[in-house]
Amino acid sequence: MFESAELGHVIDQETFDAAIPALREALLDAQFELQRQARFPVLILINGIEGAGKGETVKLLNEWMDPRIIQVETFDVQTDEELARPPDWRYWRRLPPKGRIGIFFGNWYSQMLNARVQGRIKTARLDQASDAAERMERMLCDEGALIFKFWFHLSKKQMNKRLELLKADPLRSWQVSPFEWGQSRVYDKFVRYGERVLRRTSRDYAPWYVVEGLDANYRSLTVARIILEGLQVALKTRARPKRQPHVAPLVSSFDKVNLLSHLDLGQSLDKDAYRVELATEQARLSRLMSDKRMRRHALVTVFEGNDAAGKGGAIRRVTEALDPRIYRVVQVAAPSEEERAQPYLWRFWRHIPARGKLTIFDRSWYGRVLVERVEGFCSQADWLRAYGEISDFEESLTTHGVVLVKFWLAIDRDTQEQRFREREEIGYKRFKITADDWRNREKWDEYVDAVADMVDRTSNEIAPWTLVEANDKRFARVKVLRTINEALEKAFARN
Amino acid sequence: MFESAELGHVIDQETFDAAIPALREALLDAQFELQRQARFPVLILINGIEGAGKGETVKLLNEWMDPRIIQVETFDVQTDEELARPPDWRYWRRLPPKGRIGIFFGNWYSQMLNARVQGRIKTARLDQASDAAERMERMLCDEGALIFKFWFHLSKKQMNKRLELLKADPLRSWQVSPFEWGQSRVYDKFVRYGERVLRRTSRDYAPWYVVEGLDANYRSLTVARIILEGLQVALKTRARPKRQPHVAPLVSSFDKVNLLSHLDLGQSLDKDAYRVELATEQARLSRLMSDKRMRRHALVTVFEGNDAAGKGGAIRRVTEALDPRIYRVVQVAAPSEEERAQPYLWRFWRHIPARGKLTIFDRSWYGRVLVERVEGFCSQADWLRAYGEISDFEESLTTHGVVLVKFWLAIDRDTQEQRFREREEIGYKRFKITADDWRNREKWDEYVDAVADMVDRTSNEIAPWTLVEANDKRFARVKVLRTINEALEKAFARN
Secondary structure: OOHHHOOOOOOOHHHHHHHHHHHHHHHHHHHHHHHHHOOOOEEEEEEEOOOOOHHHHHHHHHHHOOOOOEEEEEOOOOOHHHHOOOOOHHHHOOOOOOOOEEEEEOOHHHHHHHHHHOOOOOHHHHHHHHHHHHHHHHHHHHOOOEEEEEEEEOOHHHHHHHHHHHHHOOOOHHHOOOOOOOOHHHHHHHHHHHHHHHHHHOEOOEOEEEEEOOOHHHHHHHHHHHHHHHHHHHHHOOOOOOOOOOOOOOHHHOOOOOOOOOOOOOOOOOHHHHHHHHHHHHHHHHHHHOOHHHHHOEEEEEEEEOOOOOHHHHHHHHHOOOOOOOEEEEEOOOOOHHHHOOOOOHHHHOOOOOOOOEEEEEOOHHHHHOHHHHOOOOOHHHHHHHHHHHHHHHHHHHOOOEEEEEEEEEOOHHHHHHHHHHHHHOHHHHHHOOHHHHHHHHOHHHHHHHHHHHHHHHOOOOOOEEEEEOOOHHHHHHHHHHHHHHHHHHHHHHO | OOHHHOOOOOOOHHHHHHHHHHHHHHHHHHHHHHHHHOOOOEEEEEEEOOOOOHHHHHHHHHHHOOOOOEEEEEOOOOOHHHHOOOOOHHHHOOOOOOOOEEEEEOOHHHHHHHHHHOOOOOHHHHHHHHHHHHHHHHHHHHOOOEEEEEEEEOOHHHHHHHHHHHHHOOOOHHHOOOOOOOOHHHHHHHHHHHHHHHHHHOEOOEOEEEEEOOOHHHHHHHHHHHHHHHHHHHHHOOOOOOOOOOOOOOHHHOOOOOOOOOOOOOOOOOHHHHHHHHHHHHHHHHHHHOOHHHHHOEEEEEEEEOOOOOHHHHHHHHHOOOOOOOEEEEEOOOOOHHHHOOOOOHHHHOOOOOOOOEEEEEOOHHHHHOHHHHHOOOOHHHHHHHHHHHHHHHHHHHOOOEEEEEEEEEOOHHHHHHHHHHHHHOHHHHHHOOHHHHHHHHOHHHHHHHHHHHHHHHOEOOEOEEEEEOOOHHHHHHHHHHHHHHHHHHHHHHO
């Protein structure tokens, strides 16, 4: 894989100087067009051998392009805000929005390779990490991102020579990391594992480009041309090709027997039992959230359900039990302008709680496979791939200590109608009911299909759905609280 | 000030229970209307004596209102991202947007009072801090915010009794801070300095409400009613009254003699001198930015200037000298939706660099007193008060180690016309020129007035303006670099 990047490519100064003016002009044009269209972001990942000119090349790119629409991000030491959340959070928070270019130094590839070379992880874990990177990049591309991945390469001999030169130059010594590159076996390992990762993550939508780092002219021109040409094509391709989804109908559409139709919605709780159980479960939640073991976890709860199923009331029974400083309720409505300029999961990542805290999502990322599917706000290809993307997202939360509890609050059509009418009649509830609600009701069956598919495809051991029989609000509220408590206890028991 | 909050106010349970349903309904209505109008944010500051029911009251408010539009923020330990920036940054990043309610625990008042009581600062410093808080709040109110400030009070005897009770209750012991409240002299000091701060910061637009904390019914009902009534009035008052600005014309409008007309725009630099000086200044900047003393500072540069004055080119000469990982260029255009939901300085605060780093603003907060003034995008009252607000903002940066360098790049009308024509002719420069540019040119004289006023009112020792003669681009670029270098050296020499 690296052979042709050890051949000693050189571009003489004259050729280089002759090529530059037109190249810079074209790069500026492309960038301006990128900003004007604001249709997709560009992500440039910089990796490779120490001393192979990564920093210098990025610096040159910044000089050649308009620094106002590029952002360079480094990910070395994690801040404490980052350490308190799943590792991917730090990448999400710095993703470039549509129309801009983000250059990621020290990205996920550097993290996994350094960990493997230093022996902190084994190869199986390295593969897991590179698979996760692949899924992340595919998701970004499906959301429209244009990704360039550069591996700057040097032979061992070339590297040692370059490192000596850099160290001797006070103006450039910042380019040398403290990592023990000088040691021969570090180089060998880095190349071996680098090859493995590159092989497993080079894909049509985001291929790796291996660039020989010895000659500055060659290196700069190569990188600039790859970016320019990739960008020009992407700017011209108005509708970027979507992968063809599997076209057979989803299984749950065939009959009307599904998890929802099997619920016993008649379950209820009388007032006295409710009072006792509510108080018990709230006290239990309060205790669990202030338990020392909670310092290793965060809690995320998702509330979805039919309109008027009682999400707000259930959420209030949860928050009642808690110190208001440790939770946040996020009401998910139409995305803001900044959110629309990002992949759809971005607006949920920004609210992922730090350890010890709770975020309650009132509606959630499942809007993609519910309202967006039913109302046709996104294409079939988009919502079909969302099941997998959501699973990846949830795995990256739960792997890092987030306890995730997801509720579907189910009521039947008659109960819904009755509640809609009540809301229209009672003064302070009137704001809860709109023409939209009545219209959504017309699509009841389509929502049933969407919910059944959603549960089938995204309920699993790490993040199970809990279907809550919500015709009786008291029953529903206690079940919600109890489910959260059990999930926390289970998580505490595991470690 | 606290006398009437030591009388032992009590509301019996029956009266309380009778009042609650209507109160809750009205609170929900008001909140919904707040969210619907999305015209202003509500900020609730919670302060006072330990054990006086601050936490419990906030908890109750959250139960009574819709937790989905309230955010409760605590400011206890600063994160390392916060520690790397001026202290106000942490408040700005968590301000509630329009239509939402933010409850700030442990806010600026707690910080300053704790510091004074513990003897970390003297009274003069306490007064400085309370003056700064007053200015901050006035600015927020002028931007539309509705601020409630609550001081929960207890007599010393009441406090000691309450603390004993809280400590004994495992479910509420989290409400007791480790601060040594039990000591009699801590209470005395807290009350003495609290009184001082309340006196100095109680203003018509943001008065303090002192609430006796002994009886939960009294305390809760009082706080809820104050919030409800304040909110209801604000929701009805469509146009909130603006303070009447001083109406005399600004001094610089009387004749055409001003700082700009005194510039010698003919200054230039020949190519050879330029090459040498540019390289020298760039190397010097590179050295300064990697100097150890830079760890105690951050650098913010502001570029304003006539259209086509060469801001972009000057910025590029600065960034060329630097590791792209340490700077960010922020191009200021129309604010995003999230930015429009915040006070206008919010969108600049979010880009304030951490220590050791540089943010370059390509256009800036001065838009308020330039384009917004000239084009009438904001009222005269708004831009007139902006001078003072900007000075406060810049002081809060520079006081905490930010080196601030502000440039106005000046060209004459003929040079501008010539550059506009060039841009229309040269392919890759064409994107730089729009109909707007020609239209702005019509308002040349109005911009001259605005710039002259801006410099008169916001150039001062802590953040001087540098007027850059930019008819000759080479001269301008070197002057920009040299000015930045001198500012850094001066800052390093000071500590």
